[in-house]
Amino acid sequence: MSNKPRSTQRREFLRKSLVVVPAIGLLGPASLSQARSASIAFTEAAYTPRYFTAPEWQFLQAAVDRLIPSNEDGPGALESGVAEFIDREMETAYGHGGLWYMQGPFTPEAPPTLGYQLRFTPRELYRAAIAAVDGWCKKQHNMVFASLAQEMRDEVLHQLEKGQIVLEAVPSQIFFAQLLQNTKEGYFADPMYGGNKQMGSWKMIGFPGARADFADWAEQPGKVYPIGPVSIRGDKS
Amino acid sequence: MIRMKSVDVVIIGFGWTGAIMGIELSDAGVSVLALERGDYQDTSPDWAYPNIADELAYGIRGKLFQPLARETVTVRHAVGDTAVPYRQYGSFLLGNNVGGAGTHWNGQHYRPSPEDLEFRSHIRNRYGERFMPADMQIQDYGVTYDELEPFLEKFEYVCGTSGRAGNLNGRLQEGGNPFEGQRKKEYPNPPVADGYGAKLFADAARTLGYHPFPQPASNASRPYTNPYGARLGPCNLCGYCERFGCFMYSKASPQTTILPILMRRPNFSLRTNSHVTRINLDSTGRRATGVTYIDAKGQQVEQPADLVIVAAFQMHNVRLMLLSGIGRPYDPATGAGVIGKNYAYQMMSSIGVFFDKDVAINPFIGAGAGGVQIVDDFNSDHFDHASHGFIGGAYIFGGQTGGRPIQQLSVPPGTPSWGAAWKRAAKDSYLHSTTVATHGSVMSYRDRYLDLDPTYKDAFGLPLLRITFDWHENEYKMSRFVTDRAKDIVDQMKPKASSLNLRKPGDHYDIRQYQTTHTTGGVIQGNDPSTSALNRFQQSWDVPNVFVTGASAFPQNLGYNPTGLIGGLTYLSAKAIREIYLKRPGPLVQT
Numbered sequence: 001m002s003n004k005p006r007s008t009q010r011r012e013f014l015r016k017s018l019v020v021v022p023a024i025g026l027l028g029p030a031s032l033s034q035a036r037s038a039s040i041a042f043t044e045a046a047y048t049p050r051y052f053t054a055p056e057w058q059f060l061q062a063a064v065d066r067l068i069p070s071n072e073d074g075p076g077a078l079e080s081g082v083a084e085f086i087d088r089e090m091e092t093a094y095g096h097g098g099l100w101y102m103q104g105p106f107t108p109e110a111p112p113t114l115g116y117q118l119r120f121t122p123r124e125l126y127r128a129a130i131a132a133v134d135g136w137c138k139k140q141h142n143m144v145f146a147s148l149a150q151e152m153r154d155e156v157l158h159q160l161e162k163g164q165i166v167l168e169a170v171p172s173q174i175f176f177a178q179l180l181q182n183t184k185e186g187y188f189a190d191p192m193y194g195g196n197k198q199m200g201s202w203k204m205i206g207f208p209g210a211r212a213d214f215a216d217w218a219e220q221p222g223k224v225y226p227i228g229p230v231s232i233r234g235d236k237s
Numbered sequence: 238m239i240r241m242k243s244v245d246v247v248i249i250g251f252g253w254t255g256a257i258m259g260i261e262l263s264d265a266g267v268s269v270l271a272l273e274r275g276d277y278q279d280t281s282p283d284w285a286y287p288n289i290a291d292e293l294a295y296g297i298r299g300k301l302f303q304p305l306a307r308e309t310v311t312v313r314h315a316v317g318d319t320a321v322p323y324r325q326y327g328s329f330l331l332g333n334n335v336g337g338a339g340t341h342w343n344g345q346h347y348r349p350s351p352e353d354l355e356f357r358s359h360i361r362n363r364y365g366e367r368f369m370p371a372d373m374q375i376q377d378y379g380v381t382y383d384e385l386e387p388f389l390e391k392f393e394y395v396c397g398t399s400g401r402a403g404n405l406n407g408r409l410q411e412g413g414n415p416f417e418g419q420r421k422k423e424y425p426n427p428p429v430a431d432g433y434g435a436k437l438f439a440d441a442a443r444t445l446g447y448h449p450f451p452q453p454a455s456n457a458s459r460p461y462t463n464p465y466g467a468r469l470g471p472c473n474l475c476g477y478c479e480r481f482g483c484f485m486y487s488k489a490s491p492q493t494t495i496l497p498i499l500m501r502r503p504n505f506s507l508r509t510n511s512h513v514t515r516i517n518l519d520s521t522g523r524r525a526t527g528v529t530y531i532d533a534k535g536q537q538v539e540q541p542a543d544l545v546i547v548a549a550f551q552m553h554n555v556r557l558m559l560l561s562g563i564g565r566p567y568d569p570a571t572g573a574g575v576i577g578k579n580y581a582y583q584m585m586s587s588i589g590v591f592f593d594k595d596v597a598i599n600p601f602i603g604a605g606a607g608g609v610q611i612v613d614d615f616n617s618d619h620f621d622h623a624s625h626g627f628i629g630g631a632y633i634f635g636g637q638t639g640g641r642p643i644q645q646l647s648v649p650p651g652t653p654s655w656g657a658a659w660k661r662a663a664k665d666s667y668l669h670s671t672t673v674a675t676h677g678s679v680m681s682y683r684d685r686y687l688d689l690d691p692t693y694k695d696a697f698g699l700p701l702l703r704i705t706f707d708w709h710e711n712e713y714k715m716s717r718f719v720t721d722r723a724k725d726i727v728d729q730m731k732p733k734a735s736s737l738n739l740r741k742p743g744d745h746y747d748i749r750q751y752q753t754t755h756t757t758g759g760v761i762q763g764n765d766p767s768t769s770a771l772n773r774f775q776q777s778w779d780v781p782n783v784f785v786t787g788a789s790a791f792p793q794n795l796g797y798n799p800t801g802l803i804g805g806l807t808y809l810s811a812k813a814i815r816e817i818y819l820k821r822p823g824p825l826v827q828t
Contacts, residue, residue: 066655066656067655067656068656068660069656069657069660071657071660073657073661098304098306099299099306099325100305100306100324101309101322101323103322105692107319110319111314111745112749113747113748113749114312114321114748115324115325115327115749116325117322117324154656157655161654180654183655185297185643188292188646189292189297190292202642204664205642205646205663205667205668206668207642207667210286210287210290212286212287212290212475212476212484213473213475214473214476214599214601215471215473217474217602218429218430218473218474219430221431221432221433221436222436222596222597223597224599225597225599232287232290
């Protein structure tokens with residue numbers, strides 16, 4: 001078994017991440033891409049977004065970093081590749097709204113209990129909302145979202161979540177819910193979609209991934225399951 | 238318009254009931270054609286491991302579900318409101334392709350309680366007519382439990398259902414459900430092994446004097462050959478069941494139980510990518526001449542047939558009857574008309590149960606149905622409702638169906654939904670939490686129904702089906718009562734923390750929250766053509782060479798999962814067609 005060297009490597013990875021990632025909020029957007037590439041560099045080349053523009057990409061990285069921060073409990077969304085995951089999703093049928101009924105008329109004033117009623121596809125929602133949030137932050141703080149300190153970013157996210165920030169054309173709560181849902185998807189989905197790098201989230205919670213074979217363990221209720229995760233492409237940890 | 242060669246029987250939709258009708262009627266020697274709007278799909282290659290163990294593709298993006306972009310339904314809470322489209326999946330999940338919703342169900346396989354089938358008569362006899370609110374319009378099925386019993390059994394043996402009898406020929410059996418109707422035979426397979434969450438739940442329930450038993454599961458607990466000769470493999474509790482196809486050949490679906498035999502029959506054929514838009518009627522309007530469908534190229538095709546079986550999902554059955562002009566549409570103002578009448582749903586509540594780190598639940602070890610324990614003491618009319626002021630009930634469910642982290646990870650109450658505190662809670666809770674839930678009935682009401690939407694259209698320009706639905710007082714009371722009993726069991730489990738999700742008076746039906754895919758009604762069966770669309774054999778009163786299968790026939794919704802009852806009713810109908818109708822076509826019940 002080669003468990004020991006791997007887990008040592010993992011701790012080293014997390015330690016480096018810990019040093020680097022929290023610095024992003026303090027140093028501002030100029031250092032963001034540097035900071036990110038520093039934390040990821042020893043495992044892979046930095047990802048170049050296909051859908052999001054540079055300012056949108058900075059927003060996205062700065063936001064997911066606060067939604068699931070890196071700390072001693074396990075990897076954060078940023079080092080897990082969640083921003084990459086979301087960018088890749090934008091080019092799928094899902095991102096283009098192909099999984100949703102998108103015929104009008106649209107009645108955004110319908111009760112929330114009747115579900116999503118905007119005309120935006122996911123990629124359109126991100127585009128419109130990120131510009132609106134950055135515009136709001138500039139007006140309030142003279143800085144875009146990604147340039148704000150961590151605590152300030154958290155505050156903006158809390159206000160979006162509660163619908164306390166009124167954005168033109170985009171209900172902030174709907175955008176926040178979309179962002180949080182996609183962030184958790186990227187954090188926990190199989191690594192082949194670009195997030196959940198090194199199956200870090202699965203290791204953190206104890207989910208064995210695509211193992212899908214528990215015939216023996218089903219007969220032993222209450223006994224701790226001992227085997228680490230496997231991905232669909234066969235990566236183990 | 239292309240016109241095809243006539244067949245004896247055409248089946249619209251090729252899920253569970255289409256497959257049952259296909260095998261039973263082709264066995265009678267007639268020519269049978271099934272039309273399926275989606276593609277073919279089978280265990281291999283479509284659901285092969287490891288690609289099927291993909292929560293994002295199947296569980297979240299819904300690879301097995303009907304693409305809502307092409308066709309959905311619209312929803313409103315009350316008559317007079319404007320309905321809006323169900324644009325994204327939430328509350329219920331419609332199936333797609335061969336096997337339909339029968340591929341992505343969980344295998345939770347119940348029989349109705351005897352009183353469920355004669356519900357109006359039973360409630361009136363036990364509590365009096367006035368116990369029912371004035372706008373509640375529950376009805377009898379026109380079939381009794383004893384008449385249906387052999388067909389319920391047949392479907393269990395086709396599915397290889399794993400469970401333990403509670404009432405074998407009138408004798409109560411230790412470890413089974415003491416509230417069930419009499420069964421003539423034991424389940425074909427023994428129960429699936431309990432998960433740890435289920436075991437803790439059952440121990441607590443027993444302490445309180447309740448009667449927990451293993452949930453009947455169409456997840457085979459051992460290798461099994463069904464009466465058609467199809468073979469199933471043992472479930473390994475992989476945790477990818479509901480929303481997924483089964484790579485283990487364990488979960489009963491048309492693919493594992495019927496298609497291996499049916500697809501080889503020379504007098505049976507299947508045409509996929511065939512989207513039926515209308516059942517055609519002759520000039521009298523009393524006889525169907527076949528169906529019209531749109532093929533893969535987009536061409537309109539006429540398929541003549543002597544007998545039409547409408548076997549799509551409940552909502553699609555109702556829509557097709559309305560689009561075809563069979564039976565009088567229901568009018569909520571007058572209460573007259575039958576098509577679209579008595580739409581009902583189910584009401585669930587759930588409790589997240591969180592333990593300390595010394596309790597290893599291993600939530601990823603789960604089957605859709607197996608490994609879970611049930612308390613049925615407060616379902617149906619298993620207890621005296623007189624002092625409680627509501628009708629119906631729910632079973633209480635203990636354990637988990639899987640631990641897929643995007644959808645099935647839960648955190649203790651009071652935890653923020655993001656940030657470091659959420660992450661800490663996710664890390665600490667995941668391995669040590671399980672679920673207790675209630676799964677309850679919804680009665681039918683005068684103002685809850687289905688019709689065609691005046692505004693929204695599908696990809697072919699035809700009106701969408703419109704749902705008018707919200708909760709009623711009776712269901713809030715039911716859910717509160719059974720959930721209080723469930724909370725007692727949870728307290729007895731002595732967890733570190735628990736969370737509660739309960740629908741309270743004033744809460745509107747929320748289309749965003751998944752509850753169950755168990756939508757019912759709209760083409761209901763009964764004894765009287767003025768109050769039902771179908772007779773007891775699921776034959777249209779108006780057009781006797783049309784039969785309509787599935788949960789659209791339920792006059793109200795029971796507390797159990799519907800598939801067992803759907804299968805039983807379909808087998809009863811198939812037998813009547815084989816033995817009576819094919820020899821002498823015409824109404825099977827005289828009016």
